[in-house]
Amino acid sequence: xxxxxxxxxxxxxxxxxxxxxxxxxxxxxxxxxxxxxxxxxxxxxxxxxxxxxxxxxxxxxxxxxxxxxxxxxxxxxxxxxxxxxxxxxxxxxxxxxxxxxxxxxxxxxxxxxxxxxxxxxxxxxxxxxxxxxxxxxxxxxxxxxxxxxxxxxxxxxxxxxxxxxxxxxxxxxxxxxxxxxxxxxxxxxxxxxxxxxxxxxxxxxxxxxxxxxxxxxxxxxxxxxxxxxxxxxxxxxxxxxxxxxxxxxxxxxxxxxxxxxxxxxxxxxxxxxxxxxxxxxxxxxxxxxxxxxxxxxxxxxxxxxxxxxxxxxxxxxxxxxxxxxxxxxxxxxxxxxxxxxxxxxxxxxxxxxxxxxxxxxxxxxxxxxxxxxxxxxxxxxxxxxxxxxxxxxxxxxxxxxxxxxxxxxxxxxxxxxxxxxxxxxxxxxxxxxxxxxxxxxxxxxxxxxxxxxxxxxxxxxxxxxxxxxxxxxxxxxxxxxxxxxxxxxxxxxxxxxxxxxxxxxxxxxxxxxxxxxx
Ligand code: SF4
Numbered sequence: 001x002x003x004x005x006x007x008x009x010x011x012x013x014x015x016x017x018x019x020x021x022x023x024x025x026x027x028x029x030x031x032x033x034x035x036x037x038x039x040x041x042x043x044x045x046x047x048x049x050x051x052x053x054x055x056x057x058x059x060x061x062x063x064x065x066x067x068x069x070x071x072x073x074x075x076x077x078x079x080x081x082x083x084x085x086x087x088x089x090x091x092x093x094x095x096x097x098x099x100x101x102x103x104x105x106x107x108x109x110x111x112x113x114x115x116x117x118x119x120x121x122x123x124x125x126x127x128x129x130x131x132x133x134x135x136x137x138x139x140x141x142x143x144x145x146x147x148x149x150x151x152x153x154x155x156x157x158x159x160x161x162x163x164x165x166x167x168x169x170x171x172x173x174x175x176x177x178x179x180x181x182x183x184x185x186x187x188x189x190x191x192x193x194x195x196x197x198x199x200x201x202x203x204x205x206x207x208x209x210x211x212x213x214x215x216x217x218x219x220x221x222x223x224x225x226x227x228x229x230x231x232x233x234x235x236x237x238x239x240x241x242x243x244x245x246x247x248x249x250x251x252x253x254x255x256x257x258x259x260x261x262x263x264x265x266x267x268x269x270x271x272x273x274x275x276x277x278x279x280x281x282x283x284x285x286x287x288x289x290x291x292x293x294x295x296x297x298x299x300x301x302x303x304x305x306x307x308x309x310x311x312x313x314x315x316x317x318x319x320x321x322x323x324x325x326x327x328x329x330x331x332x333x334x335x336x337x338x339x340x341x342x343x344x345x346x347x348x349x350x351x352x353x354x355x356x357x358x359x360x361x362x363x364x365x366x367x368x369x370x371x372x373x374x375x376x377x378x379x380x381x382x383x384x385x386x387x388x389x390x391x392x393x394x395x396x397x398x399x400x401x402x403x404x405x406x407x408x409x410x411x412x413x414x415x416x417x418x419x420x421x422x423x424x425x426x427x428x429x430x431x432x433x434x435x436x437x438x439x440x441x442x443x444x445x446x447x448x449x450x451x452x453x454x455x456x457x458x459x460x461x462x463x464x465x466x467x468x469x470x471x472x473x474x475x476x477x478x479x480x481x482x483x484x485x486x487x488x489x490x491x492x493x494x495x496x497x498x499x500x501x502x503x504x505x506x507x508x509x510x511x512x513x514x515x516x517x518x
Contacts, residue, residue, distance in 0.1 A: 001049070001070075001135070002053070002068045002069050003050055003052050003068065003071070004053050004066065004071050005043060005052060005054045005055070005072045005073075005074070006054075006071060006074070007036040007038075007054075007057060007058075007073075007074050007079075008057050008074075008075070008079040008083045008086055009082060010076075010082070011078070011082070011381045011384070020032070020033065020482070021486060021489070022482045022485050023482045023483070023486065026448050030058075030166065032168070034167060034168070035167050037157060037172075038074045038123070039056075039074055040159050041154070042100075042123055042124070042127055043158035043161050044154075044156060044157050044158045045124055045154075046131060047131060052158070053068075053161065054161040054162055056162065056163075057086075059166045062086060064090065069095070069096070070097075070134060071087070071095055071096070072097075072098045072100065073087055073097065073099050073100070073101075073115075074101040075100065075103045075104055076103055077102065077360050077383045078381060078382075078383050078385075080111075081379075081380050084111075084114040091115075091116070096139065097114070097116055098116065098117045099111045099114065099115040099119070100123040101123075103380070104119065105119075105121055105362070106186075106360075107361050107362075108120060108142065112141060112142075116139055116141075117130065117140060117141055119143045119145065120143065120144045121144060121145030121146070122148070122149045122176075122190075122191070124145075124154065125145040125146075125147050125149055129143065148192065150196070152199050154202075156202070156205065156206045157173075159210065164211075165215040168216075168227065169227040169257075170207075170227070170229070171229050172203065172206055172228055172230055173232060174197065174203050174232055174235065175195055175197050175232045175234070175235060175237070176195060177191035177194060177237075178195070178234040179193075179195065179234075179237055180234070180300070180301060181298060182285075183296065183363065183364045184357065184358070184359070184360070184363055184364075184365045185363065186360055186362055187233045187234075189362045189363065190362070195237060197238065197241050200248045201248075204249075204252070207249075207252060207254065208252070227256060227257070228255070229256070229258065231258075232258055233259055234261055235258040235260050236264045237260075243270060246274055246276075246277045247273060249278065250273070252277075255278045256277075256279055256280065257280050257281040257320075257322070258279075258282060260284060261285070261302075262285075262302055263310075264282070264314065265306075265309070265311075265313040265314050271319070274317065274319060275317040275318050275319060280320060281319060281320035281322050283324060284323055284324065285323075286302065286307065286323050286324065287299055288325065288329050289340060289343060290304070291304050292331035293326075293329035293330065293331045293332065296331065297329065308347075315427065318427070318429045319429075320350055320424065320429065321347075322353065323344070323347075323352050324352070324355065325344075325354055325355070326355050326357050327340075327354060327404050328392045328403075331394075332393075332394060333394045334394075334395055334504050337403045337406065338499070340407060341407055341410045344420075345411065345420060348419070350420050350480060354408055354411075355385035356387065356388055356404050357390070358384075358389060359389070360383060375390050375391075376390055376391055376397065377389040377390075388401045395504070396507075398507075399507070402497050402498055402503050405491075406497025406499060407497070408494065408497070409492060409494075409497050410497075412487050412492070415463075417463070417484040417487075417488065418466060421477075421480055421481070422470070425475045429475075442478060445482070446468070446471040446472075449468070449471075453465070460485075460488075
């Protein structure tokens with residue numbers, strides 16, 4: 001019996017899931033930051049008499065003619081349309097399809113139109129029962145997971161089934177859930193109250209099993225431990241567990257990043273441990289610079305008065321902050337976007353995640369927007385954090401969309417990237433990791449960036465020349481330069497954003513002219 005597990009490609013991806021084209025050109029193959037951990041986790045639970053394969057559609061095309069008995073598709077809201085297309089095609093060929101993940105959990109009836117079965121909630125709990133039913137030809141429409149997954153009983157995910165050389169980082173999950181309940185977030189709805197923790201010994205065993213050698217792209221066979229992305233939603237939420245985990249990681253000498261909340265800055269012991277155990281960067285949801293917004297979204301853990309102090313503290317421990325902000329909150333107005341750009345540049349945030357507020361089905365936000373009649377678009381492809389799908393409170397959808405492009409382009413202009421990168425490098429932050437990257441690769445990479453001098457874009461030429469002047473230092477991070485160029489190319493391929501205040505004046509002016517004309 002053969003099962004194919006599929007992660008559908010999104011029409012356009014969130015930052016961390018993006019294809020790093022520029023790095024891909026260097027290593028000879030498309031490279032993504034991380035892989036979806038759900039499928040290797042499910043594969044590990046599948047009995048050994050069944051042959052399992054995993055297709056991440058970002059990396060490999062789907063072969064619809066392949067002889068398989070069952071297809072399982074993990075489905076997020078912004079991959080739902082593609083997931084349904086894939087499911088419909090396989091079902092037309094007589095292959096049974098099961099859909100799982102957040103979207104089918106929230107919109108079961110919709111998902112059932114495209115599947116023989118759907119799994120509601122955490123799939124691990126019902127997968128053995130589902131497989132048994134499939135083998136005995138008695139599939140039910142709905143498999144509802146009522147219990148929380150016991151991470152201590154979970155088998156090590158089948159990382160070996162992925163095309164490891166196409167990802168910059170390995171993905172490991174240590175906790176499930178989050179004690180907070182932010183209005184826009186699905187974590188609480190999907191995982192319920194409370195948290196689950198994988199025993200630290202299991203996490204260590206999982207990490208130790210990763211191969212020490214790996215092929216990056218086509219050409220680079222590297223003997224370094226790959227970085228690790230801990231795919232937790234809030235890795236330090238349980239302080240005691242986090243400290244136990246980080247203490248155990250110290251001896252492994254890995255580099256890792258994950259997601260946490262800003263209050264990690266209040267715990268020196270935790271920050272010291274994170275620094276010592278290889279925490280390279282941490283994604284923190286600042287979400288907004290306005291306390292009214294934080295109140296509306298129920299992000300109680302963030303205190304705007306503490307932002308500056310907390311940022312400096314985390315940076316002083318040699319940890320890059322990857323901040324995340326939401327645009328289009330109910331208290332946002334067009335004057336606020338310039339303040340956000342200044343805040344990002346001033347605090348030397350290298351890679352910022354900017355998301356347009358998105359009312360995902362199943363969130364408290366979705367229910368509120370629905371009640372207020374503010375949802376404008378139900379094309380799930382547009383629920384990708386990059387398009388306005390609702391009516392904002394203090395601006396038009398067009399104004400918000402324009403502001404999103406404008407902020408992105410402001411923070412990814414070359415002078416801004418250079419300023420933030422060099423400020424971080426000057427702290428010596430990268431130095432402690434530089435030794436992990438083979439010397440020849442550093443030299444080769446810096447030679448490689450000279451190719452970006454062949455352009456008519458003067459700001460790019462200036463950026464590269466300035467970088468080359470400091471490229472010999474061990475404190476510089478080639479990968480960050482390539483990522484910076486990658487982001488720059490991407491955001492400047494989007495429609496041009498205009499200063500939101502100027503844009504509003506322009507719209508008002510046009511409106512007045514129209515009235516006068518009438
Ligand atoms: S803190 Fe983060 S993970 Fe937790 S509910 Fe809020 S947004 Fe979600």
